[in-house]
Amino acid sequence: MLQIQMRILRVFGLSKAEMNSIIENAQAEGSPSLRLQERDGEYLVCVQASAPTQAMADEYCEKWVQKLRTRFGDACYGFEDTTLAQAALDALLKKRRLLVAADEATGRLLGNALRGLQHSEAAFDFGNQTYLNPANARRIAAPEALLKKFPGDMVQAAAGRAQSALLLANADYAAVYMPATVGQAPFVLLCSRIGAAACALSPEISDMAIANHILDLARRRALGMHLGPSAITFKPGRERPLLLVSGEGQPRPGFRFTLRRKAAPAKPEVKPNAPDSYDAEPVPDYDAQPTEPKPQATPTGTITFERPIAQPAAPQPTPDPLDLRTAGPQAAAEARARRAAESELDPDLELCATRTIKISRADLEQAMAAQQAAKQQEQPNPEPPAAPQPEPLPEPEPPANLPKPKASILDDDIPDFSAGLDPAALEAARKADEKAPPRSTDEFQRAASQLFEDDEDDGEDDGEDEEPTVTFPGRSKAKPAVPRPLAAKQEPKQDAIHNRSLAMIERAERRHRRKAIAAVAVIALLVLVGAAVLLGLTRGCTVKAPAYKNYGTEQFDTQAQAYLKSAAAENEKIIGYLAFPGQNGQLVYSGSQPGDGAAISGTNYLNASMPSNTVLSCADASLASLTNQTNFSQNAEFTLYLSDVTYHFRAVAVYNTDAAGTENAFTPASYGELSDYYSYAEFSQSIKERSLFDTGNTPGDKETFLTLMSTGGTNGTFVCVTAVLLPDQAQ
Incomplete structure (x- = not known):
């Protein structure tokens, strides 16, 4: 059987x-x-x-x-027989959480589900602190700022109401049920101190199903479970994800919809003048055959234009850029005459007075005659007849009132001043230059300096006859029209540096030297200022820090108090000294924390009579070593020396905080005053669960905690050491 x-x-x-x-x-x-x-x-x-x-x-x-x-x-x-209401109630009682309803409708749904269960009043208030309390009921509303920031958002408004009820009732969870509205499906929302969770519902579900959704959210929140794929989480007052009922009802890929006439019973005969009408609904068209594209027709026929198409113009030959045609020499002479007349009529135009020629007319004629004689000697054969010149353009008659232009050397041919040189002498000079030894670097420098020489030597009287010069307006010196012979030029002085390039290089070097000297001076000044500040911080602190090997002795306590007093005399921000038995201690500051010290973050609850937690930010190196169990066992007890009191602590947990942005992230800084039983139990349970190893120490009831927290973390986490104040140890 x-x-x-x-x-x-x-x-x-x-x-x-x-x-x-x-x-x-x-x-x-x-x-x-x-x-x-x-x-x-x-x-x-x-x-x-x-x-x-x-x-x-x-x-x-x-x-x-x-x-x-x-x-x-x-x-x-x-x-077996465990209902969802009983499972949610057991989870709330186990974690000591209190659930409230923000309005009467939600309270009735939860009350019908939880009423009759044993100890249900310990986890649900049945409206006593919210909608049944007239004073609190009037204050349960969404904040105005939230409604202005998210106008028309029913989820944000419900979250604001739930958060208000949560704070007024001093509860852990607040629930809200919102029926369907325009553009929003019905949903349930559960708000806690770390955020809100919402789940959309179907409009056809029963009241018991609505209550079950709220209780399931509370159960999962209390036990730290995943909320499910259909739930969303967000912070009230911040952007939230889209709230959908489910994935059903979304259009499936690969479906094509068409309009088909609905089957309808026979209708009476329609009058001839009545409009044709029918009902249509979208139906998947599964039997539709794919249509092939029609082939494009080939154009046929003849296109006739009303007027003929213009033919492109024949290409023109490219003009020769060297084929230049001018108006002739007579046009240039007339242009100079016209400019001279305009300058005399208008005193503002001094075009012809820009230069003064000091070469005599007779000298120029003599030079031209010598050039013509030399050409005749070199070319005894008669020149062939010249090609006929094109007829010049008709010249316009000049005005009668124009004066006679001044004579210009450009009216005649320019004389060839090299005609009188002997070719044999030039060839002998060239050969002598080729046989001459190469010039030295000093000679090239002197030649370069001569090019940039100032005009000081130009005005000196060398005892020679005055040479023809050309004078330009705006210049103080006169330049010779004909170059001086090389023998007449003076050699530059050997000890004078006239090279402007060398002068520019020297100025650049002096500028760089000045910048380097200025940079060295600034660095030296900064070093002196830093030394003065360091000397000011350490001046007067003549007492050395106590050695940790003497921890626990009366000598260590005396030296620690003396060291604290000496340091506080120089820096008023120093308020205490944190000492460990197995490693070096560190000074405690108020306000900002130096790199090698500690500082109290937030409020100091050490003197409070109620249970509390005080956070002390410490240097990273001192806490990183405590993550090793061997080092922790040597420093499990430590002492905090203040100016008027001394505290002894025993560590109960070493753990890492959750990364930033993690859901249900635990942060010791968010726990200060622990007079509330639920807050105290949550803090003590969280630090024990997160401890890296068993410390062997367990916190009792109504303890005063001190949490040492590192300032720098890895991947958004921080090392924390939580200790309890030893009884009767405050001195």
Whole structure:
């Protein structure tokens, strides 16, 4: 006879499609008999196994129960007769959380689900602190700033109301149910001190299903579980994700919709003048055949234009750039005459007075005659007749009132001053230059300096006859019109540097030297200022820091107090000294923290009579060493010396904070006053759960905590050491 064993799993938060998929996969793997039932969003999965013996049936059934529970994940909340309301109540009581409702409608939904359960009033207030309290009920509303920032956003408005109820009732969770509105599906929202979670609902679900959704959110929040794929989390007052009911109803890819006429019963005959009308609905067109594109038709016929098309112009030959034509020499002479006349008529135009020629006319005529005679001697053969010149353009008659232009050397041919040189002498000079030894660098420098020589030597009287010069307006010196012979030029002085390039290089070097001297002076000044500041900070601190090897002795306490007093006399921001038995201590500052010291962050609760937590920011190196269990055992107890009191502590946990942006992130700085029982229990439980190793010390009730927290973290986490104040140790 076969033995039968049956177990029931209870699941909430999965869709029907997901449940069917899990059941079908389990049956395909050879599971025992499985049955699925659903009511108000809760699913009951019955597992029935049979075997020859009861032990085999129990083992077989338990094996598949554990498999299914793993596949259901956080959605599986209990077994057998455990309801979702009971599971949520057990989670709230275990974590000592208080749930409230922000309005009466939500309170009635939760009250009907939790009423009758044992100890339900310890986890749900049934409206006593919120909507049933007239003073608090009037104050439960969304902040005006939130409504102005998110106008028309019902989710943000509901989150603001829930947060207001949470603070007024001093609770841990506040729930709100919002029915459907224009553009927004119905949803439930659960707000806590770390943020809000919302889940959209279907408009057809029952009141019990709505309450189950709220209780499931509270259960998952209290136990730190995943909230499910359909829930969103956000901070009230900040941007939130889009809230959707589910993925169903979205258009499936690959479907094409068309309009088909709906089948309708026979209608009476329509009058001829009545408009034709029918109802249409989108229906997937599965039998539509793909249409092929029509081939493009080939154009035929003749195109006739009303007027002929213009033919392109024949290309023109490219003109020769060297084929230049001028108006002739007579036009240039007339242009000079016209400019001379304009300058005499208008005194403002001194065009012809820009230079003065001091070469006599007779000298020029004599030079020209000598040039003509030399040409005749070199060319005895008669020149061929010249080509006929083109007729000049007709010349315009000059005005009668124009004066006669002045004579210009450009009216005649320019004389060839090299005609009288002997070619044999030039060839002999060239050969002598080729045979001459190469010039030295000093000679080239002197030649270069002569090019940039000032005009001082030009005005000196060398006792020679005056040479013709050309004078330009605006210049103080006169330049010779004909170059002086090389022999008449004076040699530059050997000890004078007239090279302007060398002068520019020297000026650049002096400028660089001045900049370097200025930079060295600034660095020296900064070093002196830093030394003065360091001397000012350390001046008068003649007492050395106590050696940690003497920790626990009276000599160590005396020297630590003396060191603190000496340091505080020089720096008024120093308020204490933190000493360890196995490593060097550090000074405690008020306000900003130096790199090698510690500082109290936030409020100092050490003198408070109630349970509290004080955060002390310390140097990273001192806390990083305490993550090693061996080093921690040597420094498990430490002392904080203040000006008027001494505190002794014992460490109970060493842990890392959560990374920034992590959901439900734990930060010791957010826990200060711990007079509330739930806050105290949450803080003490969190530090023990996050401890890197077992310290062997457990905090008791109503302890005064001191948390040492590093200032620099890795990947957004910080090292923390939380200790408790030893009783009767404050001196």
